[in-house]
Amino acid sequence: AQKVTQAQTEISVVEKEDVTLDCVYETRDTTYYLFWYKQPPSGELVFLIRRNSFDEQNEISGRYSWNFQKSTSSFNFTITASQVVDSAVYFCALSEHTNAGKSTFGDGTTLTVKP
Amino acid sequence: DTGVSQDPRHKITKRGQNVTFRCDPISEHNRLYWYRQTLGQGPEFLTYFQNEAQLEKSRLLSDRFSAERPKGSFSTLEIQRTEQGDSAMYLCASSPTGLGEQFFGPGTRLTVL
Numbered sequence: 001a002q003k004v005t006q007a008q009t010e011i012s013v014v015e016k017e018d019v020t021l022d023c024v025y026e027t028r029d030t031t032y033y034l035f036w037y038k039q040p041p042s043g044e045l046v047f048l049i050r051r052n053s054f055d056e057q058n059e060i061s062g063r064y065s066w067n068f069q070k071s072t073s074s075f076n077f078t079i080t081a082s083q084v085v086d087s088a089v090y091f092c093a094l095s096e097h098t099n100a101g102k103s104t105f106g107d108g109t110t111l112t113v114k115p
Numbered sequence: 116d117t118g119v120s121q122d123p124r125h126k127i128t129k130r131g132q133n134v135t136f137r138c139d140p141i142s143e144h145n146r147l148y149w150y151r152q153t154l155g156q157g158p159e160f161l162t163y164f165q166n167e168a169q170l171e172k173s174r175l176l177s178d179r180f181s182a183e184r185p186k187g188s189f190s191t192l193e194i195q196r197t198e199q200g201d202s203a204m205y206l207c208a209s210s211p212t213g214l215g216e217q218f219f220g221p222g223t224r225l226t227v228l
Contacts, residue, residue, distance in 0.1 A: 004157075035216060045158070045206070045219035091157050102171060103148075103217065105157030 002027045004094050006106035013082050014114050021077045021109045023092030029053075031097035034068065034075045039108070040088040051075065082113045117141060119220035121207050127226045128197055135193045136223045140209030147190050148217060149182055150206040151175065158206055164190060197227045
């Protein structure tokens with residue numbers, strides 16, 4: 001069975017600090033996809049990134065970066081120089097190739113960035 | 116607006132009543148998903164469609180829940196004989212493929228009194 005764990009329930013930082021959100025996953029499939037979504041206070045989930053299990057290259061997009069390590073089943077998300085607008089709930093999710101369509105989400109990490 | 120839309124945005128009902136929610140996906144997306152989200156939790160998968168075919172249903176989806184996507188476009192989720200435990204945000208998402216990112220609607224918040 002697939003499972004996603006986000007151990008950090010809440011994180012609070014001061015603007016311009018760097019922050020890393022942890023995600024650990026469990027799956028029996030060798031082919032799977034990992035995602036990060038952002039849910040701002042307005043409530044609508046917004047897709048941030050997708051990685052497949054064969055691509056362990058880290059990715060950087062502006063102030064966002066992702067570190068995928070199969071050896072530790074982790075897919076961590078770092079925000080550099082955080083801003084107040086980054087305040088949101090962030091969800092990590094997993095989809096297995098053999099169970100296409102069903103995404104399992106973690107319980108989310110609430111990030112608060114204070115000015 | 117070409118995003119996923121859901122109607123209504125809020126629904127308050129009394130226990131025992133039936134409710135129906137509608138989701139309009141992004142037009143070219145053949146995959147449509149329903150999730151339920153309660154406070155402090157991530158979205159929980161309920162069911163998904165590929166075109167008009169319902170391909171999987173979660174164990175969470177009791178026989179009081181039914182979903183349809185009759186023409187492979189919009190979808191409805193009906194809850195019969197609502198219970199207080201059904202109070203949650205019901206999210207709809209669509210995707211052009213089975214393993215790609217999902218695009219979420221704003222959700223329907225259900226409150227069962």
